[in-house]
Amino acid sequence: MDDAELIQAIAGGNHAAFEQVYRAHKDRLLTVTTLLLGGDLAAAEDVLHEVYLRVVETAHVIELRGSLQSYLVSACLNRARDVLRRRRRSTSDNGSFDRLPVESSTPLHVLERAEEVHALLTALAGLAEEQREVVTLHLHGGMTFREIAELHGISINTIQSRYRYALAALRSRLAHDPQLKERKP
Amino acid sequence: MTIEHEFEQQLQNVRIDTSAELDDRILGDAQKRQAARLAGIRFPFAFNGRFRNGVAVGAAVAVIIGVFLVWAFDPNDSWAQVASAVKLRPWIQITGEPEVGQIVEQWFSIDKMVMATRSKPAGYAELHDLRNHSHAWYEPGEKILYVRTDDPGSVGQEFDFMKALLESLFRGDERLDFEHKELVEQPKQERRMVEAGGRSWIEYTITFPDDRVDTATIRIRVDPDTMLPRSLIAESKPGYAGAPARMEARIDYPEQGPADIYELGVPREAKVVDLSSNGNALTIIKLARQSAAEFDDHSGIGVITEGDAPWYRGTPFRIWRKGAKWRMDYGIADPLVGEPEPPAAEVDRHAWWKARCERLWFLPSEVSDGKHVWSNIALAEGSEQARYQHPIIWPHVDWPPPNWESRKSSDNWPAETGPLTFGYPPQLARQGRTVEKNVQEHPAEGPQGCVLLTIRDAGLPPEKILSGTEKFWIDPNRGCITVKYQAATDFFRINSDLKRSPKSIWYPARVQNVDLRALDGKDRTGLTLWFYLEFDAELPDELFTPADRIILSQMPSHLEN
Numbered sequence: 001m002d003d004a005e006l007i008q009a010i011a012g013g014n015h016a017a018f019e020q021v022y023r024a025h026k027d028r029l030l031t032v033t034t035l036l037l038g039g040d041l042a043a044a045e046d047v048l049h050e051v052y053l054r055v056v057e058t059a060h061v062i063e064l065r066g067s068l069q070s071y072l073v074s075a076c077l078n079r080a081r082d083v084l085r086r087r088r089r090s091t092s093d094n095g096s097f098d099r100l101p102v103e104s105s106t107p108l109h110v111l112e113r114a115e116e117v118h119a120l121l122t123a124l125a126g127l128a129e130e131q132r133e134v135v136t137l138h139l140h141g142g143m144t145f146r147e148i149a150e151l152h153g154i155s156i157n158t159i160q161s162r163y164r165y166a167l168a169a170l171r172s173r174l175a176h177d178p179q180l181k182e183r184k185p
Numbered sequence: 186m187t188i189e190h191e192f193e194q195q196l197q198n199v200r201i202d203t204s205a206e207l208d209d210r211i212l213g214d215a216q217k218r219q220a221a222r223l224a225g226i227r228f229p230f231a232f233n234g235r236f237r238n239g240v241a242v243g244a245a246v247a248v249i250i251g252v253f254l255v256w257a258f259d260p261n262d263s264w265a266q267v268a269s270a271v272k273l274r275p276w277i278q279i280t281g282e283p284e285v286g287q288i289v290e291q292w293f294s295i296d297k298m299v300m301a302t303r304s305k306p307a308g309y310a311e312l313h314d315l316r317n318h319s320h321a322w323y324e325p326g327e328k329i330l331y332v333r334t335d336d337p338g339s340v341g342q343e344f345d346f347m348k349a350l351l352e353s354l355f356r357g358d359e360r361l362d363f364e365h366k367e368l369v370e371q372p373k374q375e376r377r378m379v380e381a382g383g384r385s386w387i388e389y390t391i392t393f394p395d396d397r398v399d400t401a402t403i404r405i406r407v408d409p410d411t412m413l414p415r416s417l418i419a420e421s422k423p424g425y426a427g428a429p430a431r432m433e434a435r436i437d438y439p440e441q442g443p444a445d446i447y448e449l450g451v452p453r454e455a456k457v458v459d460l461s462s463n464g465n466a467l468t469i470i471k472l473a474r475q476s477a478a479e480f481d482d483h484s485g486i487g488v489i490t491e492g493d494a495p496w497y498r499g500t501p502f503r504i505w506r507k508g509a510k511w512r513m514d515y516g517i518a519d520p521l522v523g524e525p526e527p528p529a530a531e532v533d534r535h536a537w538w539k540a541r542c543e544r545l546w547f548l549p550s551e552v553s554d555g556k557h558v559w560s561n562i563a564l565a566e567g568s569e570q571a572r573y574q575h576p577i578i579w580p581h582v583d584w585p586p587p588n589w590e591s592r593k594s595s596d597n598w599p600a601e602t603g604p605l606t607f608g609y610p611p612q613l614a615r616q617g618r619t620v621e622k623n624v625q626e627h628p629a630e631g632p633q634g635c636v637l638l639t640i641r642d643a644g645l646p647p648e649k650i651l652s653g654t655e656k657f658w659i660d661p662n663r664g665c666i667t668v669k670y671q672a673a674t675d676f677f678r679i680n681s682d683l684k685r686s687p688k689s690i691w692y693p694a695r696v697q698n699v700d701l702r703a704l705d706g707k708d709r710t711g712l713t714l715w716f717y718l719e720f721d722a723e724l725p726d727e728l729f730t731p732a733d734r735i736i737l738s739q740m741p742s743h744l745e746n
Contacts, residue, residue: 005653012642013618015216016597022212023592031201045207049214056215120199139197171192 003068011059022052025069028140029076035136036080038125047079066147073141074151077133084129123173131166134159205557205591212593276442279417281434292442301442303449310449321446323455330451331619331643333460335467357412361389378409385409413438460643462622469624469638469665470613476664477600477609481686482507485718486538487603491575496534496715497525500575501542502550504602505722509555509594510729511602516545518578535717546581552731553601556594559731563588589731604716607680607696608666612640612655619643631658632668663691687720694718 001009001017009017026048034044051072055062064071124132137143137151145163149156277293292301298315308325321332360374373392378385386406404418417434443449483506490499501516518524522544528537552559563585598611620642628637635658642653658669663683670678680693696714 001653009617009642012620014616014620016615018215019212022208022215026203026208026211027200030203030207031199034201035199041201044201045203048203048207049211052211053214120196124196135196139193140199167192170196 003064006068007055007059007062007064010056011062018052018056021055021068025072028069028142029072032073032136032141033076033080035121035124035140036077036133037083038132039121040083043083044080047076047083051075051079069141070143070147073137073143077137077141077151120170120174123170126173127166127169131162131169134162135166135170138163202590205593209593276439278437278439278442279434280437281417281432294442297442299442301446301449303443305450308450310446310451312443312446312449323446323449323451328452328455330446330455330457331460332446332457333462333621335461357387357407361391379406381406386415458643460619460621463624465624465626465636466622466638469636469659469661470622472661473609473613473659473665473667474599476666476690477598477605479688480506480600480605480690480692481688481720482724483686483718483720484722484724485716486535486542487717488538488715489575490713490715492712494575495527497528497537497541498576499715500577501538501545503542503547505724505728506602506605507724507726507729509599510553510726512552512728513550513602514547515550515577516542516547517581517584518545518576519581520578523578524576534715538717548584549587549732552589552729553594554726554729557591558594558601559589559591561587561731562590587732591731603714604680604692604694604696604718607670607678607714608692610657610667610670612670613638613657613667615640615655617642628658632660634662635660635668660691666691666693684718686718692716692718 001020006017006021010021029051030044030048033047034041037043037047054075055072062071124135127135134148137148138145143151145156145159149159152159275294275297279291281289287307288305290303290305292299294300299312300315301310301312303310309323311320311322313320317334319332319334321330323330359376361376375390377388377390379388380386387409389405389407391403391405402420404420405414406416406418407414414436416436418431419434420431447453483504485504487502487504488496488499489502490496503512503514503516505512525541549561551561565579565584598609598614600606600609600611620640622638622640625637625639628635631637638657638659640655640657656669656671657667659665660668666680666683668680668683670680677699679697679699680695681697682694683691684694685691694716696716698712698714
């Protein structure tokens with residue numbers, strides 16, 4: 001089944017179709033959302049929960065203009081922005097990468113990579129929101145610059161500039177990370 | 186590779202996986218929501234554009250409305266007095282106007298066990314008759330009335346979730362019981378007496394958590410004399426959904442309700458599409474399931490060969506099954522072992538493959554303890570394409586340790602591994618509101634002695650119905666084993682060399698796939714699976730748990746150390 005047929009099957013009550021969609025995108029979406037939320041895994045899980053249930057509830061009216069993956073990533077982005085807006089209104093900041101179940105290529109590499117990965121995530125969380133968005137959507141959400149530009153309603157050149165600045169900022173931050181300096185040549 | 190590219194890849198490698206708990210929560214909640222939607226619990230919000238982003242509100246309203254159904258079907262002593270009074274009135278009617286000029290009504294019958302919905306002027310109508318397992322709905326856009334008389338009663342599933350809330354409401358509790366928080370998150374609550382319309386009401390105000398994007402409030406007004414709910418007001422606050430939205434619903438207890446779907450305004454001349462599965466179809470599926478469930482515990486070797494390749498030139502895999510537990514490992518040839526020499530014509534094929542397996546290394550693929558399934562997603566770099574070549578040849582030392590991805594085991598169908606999954610395909614359990622299953626007892630084509638079971642989704646657009654249709658030629662004289670399977674028009678599977686287990690249950694020893702579609706640019710025509718089963722092997726429980734490393738139980742002797 002293609003994306004549109006899957007959505008149609010979900011609208012028809014086909015749980016197997018939903019499970020297929022869920023499993024195909026869940027880790028990507030959790031990664032994207034957690035990064036967008038500055039490492040707040042609990043909030044990201046809530047967003048994921050809400051986005052997927054919304055797919056069930058609204059499958060009959062969903063009209064895909066691109067891929068289902070892009071649709072879901074966009075939905076997570078919108079929800080994450082909403083969470084961030086509310087967070088700005090309050091004083092609390094729940095962001096923390098300490099509790100993240102970071103996946104590595106193999107279990108044996110988890111320990112040796114953990115600090116490095118956390119340093120990367122922390123640096124990402126330190127970026128301006130719009131820069132973090134473009135890096136996360138492109139690298140982890142699998143969206144093209146054109147798709148991100150359309151999503152933001154701005155030019156592709158602006159998006160690419162943000163991306164370049166974001167990468168430069170990240171590399172600069174990581175270069176000053178003492179843990180990484182010891183580990184990397 | 187540039188430094189920038191390397192850095193991008195470094196970032197890209199960061200991945201955060203969902204936990205098994207989150208998977209269970211989302212999949213479980215989604216299933217309940219789907220069941221609720223199938224059950225027709227779509228009171229006003231399904232028709233309301235302004236509430237389209239107000240899913241939380243819609244779900245909550247569905248919960249509260251669903252309460253009445255529980256009450257109607259399963260009253261208990263704690264509110265027997267009230268229930269008794271209402272039982273004198275055969276119908277409960279809820280009427281709302283989610284948008285100006287758009288009316289949605291629902292009826293519930295206590296004695297008749299009927300639930301009905303109508304929207305005006307949109308023209309959608311739906312009626313469930315739980316006692317008779319019938320379900321009918323009219324799609325005004327298509328001008329088609331869909332009916333089925335084999336409704337599994339999914340409407341009833343939501344009722345259990347509502348019961349505690351209902352009891353709480355009728356007891357007049359200070360706090361309504363929302364113990365089923367998997368359906369609706371714990372809300373804030375307030376109970377107070379209010380004056381409205383010249384009289385007093387008990388008013389419950391239920392506010393869903395502030396951190397939800399669709400913050401919503403629902404107020405229920407209860408008549409303190411009868412303890413009957415009389416009105417319901419749902420509001421969404423400004424925020425994500427844009428402007429605030431509000432809907433009032435009136436709750437009545439009339440003497441009359443709809444006798445059938447036509448009384449809901451469905452045109453008598455509407456085209457009727459009967460989606461009911463015929464009785465034979467359900468019996469055959471039940472028998473096939475029984476065969477798969479009762480199949481003997483076993484171990485065995487399966488072999489994948491391609492095209493015209495001989496039986497001995499392929500990739501073996503080992504299978505084990507013990508009740509609901511199962512496991513599958515792939516046998517991969519080290520380049521130093523290479524491909525086999527052609528055996529003698531009269532050789533015992535099973536014995537030959539057992540000997541061949543002793544020279545291969547085995548990669549765990551999937552393991553299940555009956556409750557969870559672990560899939561090994563670790564791949565050696567560059568090995569993706571190797572998986573499509575048979576035999577698979579790869580140095581065992583290059584393959585990374587297993588990386589297990591877990592999921593909850595499905596209990597939909599008891600045939601997870603070959604050859605059972607081909608002889609008794611899980612697709613037989615396919616469900617859906619518009620999925621129909623029918624049997625032709627004397628099909629014009631197909632293997633001799635077989636009936637033809639067709640499963641199709643009539644809800645798909647006409648141009649896609651064919652591609653979503655599956656056909657199963659099933660032999661009712663051999664435990665309802667599937668002998669031939671066809672998906673759409675371009676994929677066939679032929680099960681042959683049928684054998685019997687010690688319990689006399691049939692299974693295919695040869696499964697030939699004919700896939701006319703191109704997959705990854707490769708012609709997959711002619712993939713064949715061969716099965717050699719044993720029914721007396723020991724099956725220790727340790728086999729059915731994910732191991733930390735590749736099991737080299739059959740290490741080629743010259744590669745040891």
